Amino acid sequence: MQKVKTADSTSLVSKNVRIEGEIQGPENLHVEGYIKGAIALSGNIFVGNTGIVEADLEAKNIVIQGEVTGNVKAHQQLEIHPSGKLIGDCTAASIDIKEGAVFEGRSIMIRSARPQSGSNSPPSANAAPTAG
Amino acid sequence: MPLFAKKKIDIKSQRSQTALSQNETSYFGKNLTIKGRVSGNGNVIIMGGFDGEFNLRGRVKIAQPAKIKGEVKADVISVNGSVEGRLAAQQRLHLDKTARIEGQIVTPKLSIAEGAFFDGEITMSGRSAQASKPDAADAAPAPQKPGPSGPDQK
Numbered sequence: 001m002q003k004v005k006t007a008d009s010t011s012l013v014s015k016n017v018r019i020e021g022e023i024q025g026p027e028n029l030h031v032e033g034y035i036k037g038a039i040a041l042s043g044n045i046f047v048g049n050t051g052i053v054e055a056d057l058e059a060k061n062i063v064i065q066g067e068v069t070g071n072v073k074a075h076q077q078l079e080i081h082p083s084g085k086l087i088g089d090c091t092a093a094s095i096d097i098k099e100g101a102v103f104e105g106r107s108i109m110i111r112s113a114r115p116q117s118g119s120n121s122p123p124s125a126n127a128a129p130t131a132g
Numbered sequence: 133m134p135l136f137a138k139k140k141i142d143i144k145s146q147r148s149q150t151a152l153s154q155n156e157t158s159y160f161g162k163n164l165t166i167k168g169r170v171s172g173n174g175n176v177i178i179m180g181g182f183d184g185e186f187n188l189r190g191r192v193k194i195a196q197p198a199k200i201k202g203e204v205k206a207d208v209i210s211v212n213g214s215v216e217g218r219l220a221a222q223q224r225l226h227l228d229k230t231a232r233i234e235g236q237i238v239t240p241k242l243s244i245a246e247g248a249f250f251d252g253e254i255t256m257s258g259r260s261a262q263a264s265k266p267d268a269a270d271a272a273p274a275p276q277k278p279g280p281s282g283p284d285q286k
Binding site: 009014027034 | 156166
């Protein structure tokens with residue numbers, strides 16, 4: 001499978017903007033507004049303090065400072081900050097839930113893409129561990 | 133943000149409220165595809181694909197790589213990209229030279245740069261546009277021609 005080029009630009013959904021529908025693409029997304037529907041990106045998703053997301057999320061890394069209701073899948077890391085709230089199941093290779101964060105749901109770890117000794121390499125690097 | 137630095141908002145006090153949220157510029161990058169409905173207050177720059185309905189109090193800039201299908205309603209719309217569907221601006225609409233429009237345009241003020249592609253129909257009188265903006269009548273009653281009009285309509 002061809003890996004799409006890493007997202008180099010970050011889209012912003014600002015505070016008073018509301019999106020209902022599907023969002024996808026190789027892009028990073030910063031949400032301060034409201035999104036309902038589904039988000040599937042090959043970049044990172046950052047849900048800011050004022051962000052409210054009622055959607056299933058899929059991305060490389062997901063950081064939650066606001067409120068997320070829905071199932072979340074992070075191919076690398078899921079991070080929930082003290083102000084963050086996640087209601088829904090999470091699937092991630094690595095999870096980081098800070099003190100004060102709210103998480104209600106099941107957690108499923110992705111075992112194949114286990115991060116090795118703090119390395120931040122994408123899963124594709126692990127998939128082909130060819131000898132030199 | 134120099135993109136919307138032009139501050140020529142002399143419309144109504146109501147309109148200046150939308151100017152308050154000027155810092156809130158949403159940005160939909162060129163790799164992003166959105167299907168559905170976008171609404172709210174603020175300014176938006178679209179670089180990517182959009183399929184659906186756009187209803188915004190603020191300014192929308194449809195940049196060159198953007199491909200829009202559906203309906204866009206906003207206070208001010210400026211287009212560099214391609215649109216298939218309907219554009220409705222409450223205040224004004226600008227088509228830049230790289231713009232490509234197939235569909236309908238509704239706006240009280242219009243400018244089109246040389247080189248723009250436009251296939252469709254334009255409506256500039258507020259009346260026929262009222263169907264899509266129910267509050268247009270009391271929000272902006274006849275922006276031009278301040279002369280004394282007839283006492284009542286027949």
